[in-house]
Amino acid sequence: MTLFVASTTAPVNIATLKYWGKRDKTLNLPTNSSISVTLSQEDLRTLTSVCTGPEITEDKLWLNGSEESLKSERTQNCLADLRKLRMKLEDEDSNLPKMSKWNVVIVSENNFPTAAGLASSAAGFAALVMAIAKLYELPDSLSEISKIARKGSGSACRSLLGGYVAWEMGEKADGSDSKAVQIAPMEHWPNMKAAILVVSASKKDTPSTSGMQLTVGTSDLFQHRIKDVVPHRFVEMKQAVLEKDWPTFAELTMKDSNSFHATCLDSFPPIFYMNDVSKGIIKLCHFINAFYNETIVAYTFDAGPNAVLYYLEENESKLFAFIYELFAEVPGWDSKFSKDELTQFLSDFDSKISNQLKVELDKELYKGVTKVILTHIGPGPQSTDECLIDTKTGLPK
Amino acid sequence: MTLFVASTTAPVNIATLKYWGKRDKTLNLPTNSSISVTLSQEDLRTLTSVCTGPEITEDKLWLNGSEESLKSERTQNCLADLRKLRMKLEDEDSNLPKMSKWNVVIVSENNFPTAAGLASSAAGFAALVMAIAKLYELPDSLSEISKIARKGSGSACRSLLGGYVAWEMGEKADGSDSKAVQIAPMEHWPNMKAAILVVSASKKDTPSTSGMQLTVGTSDLFQHRIKDVVPHRFVEMKQAVLEKDWPTFAELTMKDSNSFHATCLDSFPPIFYMNDVSKGIIKLCHFINAFYNETIVAYTFDAGPNAVLYYLEENESKLFAFIYELFAEVPGWDSKFSKDELTQFLSDFDSKISNQLKVELDKELYKGVTKVILTHIGPGPQSTDECLIDTKTGLPK
Incomplete structure (x- = not known):
């Protein structure tokens, strides 16, 4: 079985200036800009492994050991955006594997209880989007990728970056200027x-x-x-x-x-x-x-x-x-x-x-x-060698 | 002992459009107009008896059986305003007893627990002001008297009237247009x-x-x-x-x-x-x-x-x-x-x-x-023959 695999961890962020209110529900465009602190992944993180290959027969997701639906509009929007960026690369370089046409398997685990109300969807979507961006070897900036995570869960865009992060609400109707930017890295104010x-x-x-x-x-x-x-x-x-x-x-x-x-x-x-x-x-x-x-x-x-x-x-x-x-x-x-x-x-x-x-x-x-x-305070998403997918089967380990 | 006595009951009112914020703390001038419903005195009322006479040696107040201070600026403002209106009458008619120069004894009782947080100060100041207005035989309108009660406790002005009551915030710095007016009597919407x-x-x-x-x-x-x-x-x-x-x-x-x-x-x-x-x-x-x-x-x-x-x-x-x-x-x-x-x-x-x-x-x-x-819903303050003062001694019964 030909499989390509990538794994990433992503952090939780807790807003100090709150995001509350959407001006566009589908694109998750906010009614105000917000600011957050990214927290250390030693304590709170999502680890996500993704794999793709011509023999993967359908998109699948496992979350904390249970298989979950990938059908939600938000997840579909994220996957479609990532595939579009990958397709651009494939169009420019015909030697690249045609990952944009293949299904993906996503396996994700939190190191903290999901039910505790600790912004797990932010870390979850950030990890999902980053892991696939890594798998696809996308050259885009983190701010660019943050717009895709934003469509999954608004505050997820802020988990793409470490330290002190602003989510600029933007003005455009298509959301192309609604993205996360780093105000300062954790090293600026590390205490x-x-x-x-x-x-x-x-x-x-x-x-x-x-x-x-x-x-x-x-x-x-x-x-x-x-x-x-x-x-x-x-x-x-x-x-x-x-x-x-x-x-x-x-x-x-x-x-x-x-x-x-x-x-x-x-x-x-x-x-x-x-x-x-x-x-x-x-x-x-x-x-x-x-x-x-x-x-x-x-x-x-x-x-x-x-x-x-x-x-x-x-x-x-x-x-x-x-x-x-x-x-x-x-x-x-x-x-x-x-x-x-x-x-x-x-x-x-x-x-x-x-x-x-x-x-x-x-x-x-x-x-x-x-x-x-x-x-x-902690850094943004991290690549990791830890992998939750069995590379022989394309299923969770 | 020559004593003049009057007794009044006054109701509690509960705002449906809230009074919150003073633009003048001494005069109790609000930052917004408010609306309330006056509640029945069968269930919640303050009964206040007042007496005055040349032999009363000092202003005194009894509240629910205990003697309390009358020294607060708010109470003093109410008493001063009432005495000023009485003095005007005395100036116009020299036959009137010179009550404006005499001390007053005030005895007040609630038929509900003061501590329960049931707007007792509104009923209390409304009853105090109305009882003295009655004692002084003031001809002024209830809206006019409500301005005096307002200086005691802002929302007290609304307890001067029955039914559906508005407290118009007014605009003037001296508060002369910040008063209670009746929107409709209880009979208008009695249920x-x-x-x-x-x-x-x-x-x-x-x-x-x-x-x-x-x-x-x-x-x-x-x-x-x-x-x-x-x-x-x-x-x-x-x-x-x-x-x-x-x-x-x-x-x-x-x-x-x-x-x-x-x-x-x-x-x-x-x-x-x-x-x-x-x-x-x-x-x-x-x-x-x-x-x-x-x-x-x-x-x-x-x-x-x-x-x-x-x-x-x-x-x-x-x-x-x-x-x-x-x-x-x-x-x-x-x-x-x-x-x-x-x-x-x-x-x-x-x-x-x-x-x-x-x-x-x-x-x-x-x-x-x-x-x-x-x-x-209930009416405004009521005259009553029930008296809390011993007319022989000028002290609480």
Whole structure:
């Protein structure tokens, strides 16, 4: 069996300036530009292997061990775009194998639970598109490839790049200028870290596509957000990244998360993604920043109750004096810290924080949190030799 | 002892178009006009008795049995305004007793728990101002008197009138055109009823005055709300009242509650008045309206987690088939319904609602609700012979 194989990992990204609202649902064109931080693939990544060959009889997809449909319009759009670019190469060089005519097998695995609401579709589509681009040996830039990933899942375009990433909304109706660009590589401001508090959701949230459509169609405040609020914030946040201005970056991040959730609440019927635990974490973050009289932590919430806390490495012990004290019972700490380091956080808390202030903290908050994921800024998709496909059969290993 | 005594009751009002934001903190001038429904004093009222006389040695206030300070700037402003109007009368007619020079004793009692977050300050200031206006035999119109109550507590001005009430924000810097006017008396649309679900709040909310200031100062979406959203809604909601257009009135009421809470969430730090129980009640209301494919109920939330559900009397059995089923264990039902009527609600629920739909309801919601208060639209302040002051001593009975 003649088979061509390629494998890639792709990262999760968590927006600090939120994407909410589509001006074109098929092309996934947004109503505003957005900004995100790409997270390390050591902690959160999708690994995708793809193969193609004349004997592959149909397009197939396996996701975390189960076969899934490839029929969705979004996936079909991605595959069609990739094949078109490959065909261009084949037209220019008749020696190239005619991969654009062959079916593909895609096998994909996350190293984190898909159900946890951790932007898995962004990493998933980024990995799928990058793996096929690699298989096809496409010479196009990452920004160019990001437009294809965008058609799979809007925020996936930002996972094509590492570090600090902007998704420029563009203006054109065909989406040809709606793409991800790097604001700065991770090396520019490498000490950006993230602690994700995975919050238990009792019920399924409104899916983000239908949620966006509802907000665009019914929220009176939404038009103001996209026209007057976000454009300024986009400029300010890019500038804050370039200048490594943490207090500004942090404040804009928190404000934009709140603004996005405010337009969800202003939708009709209203959409609620944050719950009382999420709100308790927001209050805790403001409490911590007020306690130190310094911006230590910035929260942001996507379309679900999980909190992503951004902070700078040099403030880690100040932050975790509180966070470890309150969430010590939640799993996830020992993957990054030794027992001695964790004990130090506890004694920092005991020695530095007055008993009077301790009373104001919500000691029950940890009951609504199932896991802490400790990670940091990371690079874009990576080629890998790890392969999920059996090159003899073209099926998952 | 020469004593002059007067007693008045005043109602609670619950806004359907929310007052949030002051353009002048001392005069309580709002950043937008608002609309409310005045609720029946059978269920929720403040009773205030006042007395004055040359032998009363100082201004004094008793509230629900405890002596309270009268020193607050707001109360002092109310008293000064009332004395100024009285002095005008005395200047015109030298036979009148010189009440404007004498101290006053004020004794006030609510027939509902003050702590429940049920707009008690609105009823309280309305009763205080009306009782003194009666004592002073002021000839001024209720709208004129409402400007004095407004200085005590903004929304108190709306409690000076019965039925459907607008608080016109006015334009003048001295507040002389910021007053309550009646859109329509209760007799115009008498079948408006309200069920208040008192939700347990675990912690004290942000006081509304400081909350408003925070929103005005920090929310980017707020300016859009007051400039572009509320002015249209104000016209539309007045029209809906005049036309007794329930579906429009209900939708605007729900949207405006959500819009107000959205600007709270967009404040920095964000303010949260609704909790997960409040949100559960919102979802339930949308579920009920969707179930009947008809607008049965409209929710609204003030600066706290309590839900006020407005509905028309003719839809009561449709609404309570759900609400009694889910909140039967909460006290408050037997004050308005016989055992047979309540049993009928339960059997309506069992017979009409399919088992499949029942599964979607949150059966635990009642655990977050401490009380249901069933009431309806009502008139403005009422004179009463009931007196809380011992006319021999000038002290509370």
